[in-house]
Amino acid sequence: PALYEQWCALQVVRAVLPLGEVVEQRLIESDDDGVERRWTLRLRPHAPLLRLRRADGVELAVRYQRRYEPHSAEVLGAIDPFVRIPDIAIEVTHGARARVLIFDAKYRVDDHGRVPQDALDDAYAYRSAIGVGGERATLGAFLLFPGTQPVALADEVGALPLLPGATAALDALIARLTHNAP
Numbered sequence: 001p002a003l004y005e006q007w008c009a010l011q012v013v014r015a016v017l018p019l020g021e022v023v024e025q026r027l028i029e030s031d032d033d034g035v036e037r038r039w040t041l042r043l044r045p046h047a048p049l050l051r052l053r054r055a056d057g058v059e060l061a062v063r064y065q066r067r068y069e070p071h072s073a074e075v076l077g078a079i080d081p082f083v084r085i086p087d088i089a090i091e092v093t094h095g096a097r098a099r100v101l102i103f104d105a106k107y108r109v110d111d112h113g114r115v116p117q118d119a120l121d122d123a124y125a126y127r128s129a130i131g132v133g134g135e136r137a138t139l140g141a142f143l144l145f146p147g148t149q150p151v152a153l154a155d156e157v158g159a160l161p162l163l164p165g166a167t168a169a170l171d172a173l174i175a176r177l178t179h180n181a182p
Contacts, residue, residue: 001108008144012103012170015170016062024048026042027041050062061090074133078130079135080129084130099138109146112149119143126138
């Protein structure tokens with residue numbers, strides 16, 4: 001499950017890259033000891049993996065296991081009393097306005113190749129519980145899973161199959177939901 005979650009995070013980064021110009025990246029580090037150069041891939045939970053700026057000034061930041069703390073009046077946080085830690089978040093900001101697109105990787109499917117209902121409950125919780133100043137600020141909340149049957153639900157909540165060689169739906173979803181945001 002951890003490997004799938006990390007692979008999903010990398011796929012989200014890949015899908016976001018064409019949407020703007022890279023401002024900062026903390027995903028890949030170079031270590032040159034004078035003899036050999038090594039590249040290290042790091043998924044750090046406390047800093048954006050990647051920040052992009054679109055031509056219109058909107059910034060997109062991909063984050064891994066970002067903690068959304070409760071009662072955050074001026075920044076993105078939980079608007080209920082619980083800490084929320086989705087696997088992957090794309091924070092979209094323009095000036096003081098911030099929105100977030102949530103992805104949570106689930107490495108399990110039911111007997112029909114779909115994501116289980118209890119996992120969908122997590123997506124609904126993320127959709128409703130993250131915001132700014134008591135107002136919801138989510139663009140959507142989607143589960144990523146290694147199945148075959150997508151689940152499209154109301155209000156930009158759903159489950160998206162994500163497997164090697166089958167990432168076009170993720171690319172299209174990210175482009176669509178971040179296009180006019182915030």
